[in-house]
Amino acid sequence: MGSSVELNNGQKMPLLGLGCWQAPGDEVAAAVEAALLAGYRHIDTAYNYLNEDGVGRGIKAAVATGKVKRSDIFVVTKLPMIGMQAGKVEKYLRKSIKALGLDYVDLYLVHAPLGFAERSESDPFPMDNGKVVLDCSTDLISVWKDMEKMVSLGLAKSIGVSNFTDKQVLKIVSNAKIPPAVHQVECHVYFQQLKMREVCKKYNIAITAYAPLASPGRKVLYEKRGVKIELPDLLNNPVVRLVAEKHKRTAAQVLLRFLVQQDIIVIPKSTNAGRIKQNGDIFSFKLDELDMEALRFLNQGEAGRSFTMLSFPGVERHPECPF
Ligand code: NAP
Numbered sequence: 001m002g003s004s005v006e007l008n009n010g011q012k013m014p015l016l017g018l019g020c021w022q023a024p025g026d027e028v029a030a031a032v033e034a035a036l037l038a039g040y041r042h043i044d045t046a047y048n049y050l051n052e053d054g055v056g057r058g059i060k061a062a063v064a065t066g067k068v069k070r071s072d073i074f075v076v077t078k079l080p081m082i083g084m085q086a087g088k089v090e091k092y093l094r095k096s097i098k099a100l101g102l103d104y105v106d107l108y109l110v111h112a113p114l115g116f117a118e119r120s121e122s123d124p125f126p127m128d129n130g131k132v133v134l135d136c137s138t139d140l141i142s143v144w145k146d147m148e149k150m151v152s153l154g155l156a157k158s159i160g161v162s163n164f165t166d167k168q169v170l171k172i173v174s175n176a177k178i179p180p181a182v183h184q185v186e187c188h189v190y191f192q193q194l195k196m197r198e199v200c201k202k203y204n205i206a207i208t209a210y211a212p213l214a215s216p217g218r219k220v221l222y223e224k225r226g227v228k229i230e231l232p233d234l235l236n237n238p239v240v241r242l243v244a245e246k247h248k249r250t251a252a253q254v255l256l257r258f259l260v261q262q263d264i265i266v267i268p269k270s271t272n273a274g275r276i277k278q279n280g281d282i283f284s285f286k287l288d289e290l291d292m293e294a295l296r297f298l299n300q301g302e303a304g305r306s307f308t309m310l311s312f313p314g315v316e317r318h319p320e321c322p323f
Pocket residue numbers: 018019020021022044045111162163184185209210211212213214215216217218235250252253267268269270271272275278279307
């Protein structure tokens with residue numbers, strides 16, 4: 001389904017993947033299986049999502065049908081903030097690989113340039129009195145050197161970063177033997193990441209857009225944590241809806257097409273079989289220059305950013321906090 005981008009190490013990465021955040025165990029297993037059988041060839045998860053075993057079950061079930069091979073699937077997972085220290089990366093990657101039921105991952109990302117205290121391996125977000133317990137000794141270069149070892153050990157085919165600032169990306173690039181292949185960041189029509197895209201283009205780093213629909217499912221999660229947040233409603237934006245009507249497509253398809261048409265990898269999350277199919281059907285139509293211009297115009301720059309991690313109170317005290 002769809003096409004791929006060639007990463008700076010020659011590996012091919014499918015432009016469309018299934019996001020798995022906020023999709024628990026059995027639900028994610030069914031979604032991953034449905035996505036793979038519908039033609040997706042890229043799955044995005046993370047240690048922090050506590051669902052890698054479910055993702056692994058979904059992959060196993062799809063492979064068991066004989067319709068897809070492991071080697072055709074691009075699996076991405078991420079180093080948790082509690083593992084952000086030299087010497088801990090291999091332990092967390094091996095745990096992820098085991099949970100996923102695989103021998104290697106295609107891409108391993110540093111989830112965020114931050115360290116949290118490792119109080120327990122099963123608690124990726126340690127909290128005290130409503131604040132995240134930080135590990136402020138984070139040394140991005142030494143963590144990256146460990147990330148590079150994961151490639152030589154054959155545990156990850158490619159390595160990359162997520163939620164880094166442009167300065168943090170440059171710091172890694174200028175100290176790396178293996179430069180990041182991918183940077184995964186929030187990216188959608190309201191927050192088009194023009195500056196970050198320039199920096200990444202210069203160093204041949206591919207961009208994966210997380211929250212390409214601006215993550216409308218977050219409200220419940222934030223409310224549970226007592227955080228009140230106004231979420232952007234991209235799916236009902238009048239410009240997006242007009243373009244969708246013009247092409248007889250849904251708003252979600254237009255939002256995703258807008259990104260992949262610019263070679264930005266997208267990982268929409270859904271656990272609904274119909275929406276998984278719908279989100280995958282974005283390679284059979286093309287937006288024209290007028291549509292693209294109208295959608296580009298929706299960019300709000302930094303004001304359009306809606307993931308700040310401030311939903312984890314206290315995170316802003318970390319010296320490497322990117323937001
Ligand atoms: P998203 O993909 O923008 O939005 C997902 C939400 O939209 C879900 O509530 C989903 O509900 C709904 N949805 C999906 N398709 C739809 C459609 N066609 N029409 C209407 N609603 C639709 O947000 P996200 O999950 O936050 O981001 C995507 C992925 O990026 C994550 O799952 C995760 O893998 C990754 N991510 C990474 C980071 C990071 O820090 N690196 C941060 C956030 C996310 P249903 O499931 O009910 O369809």
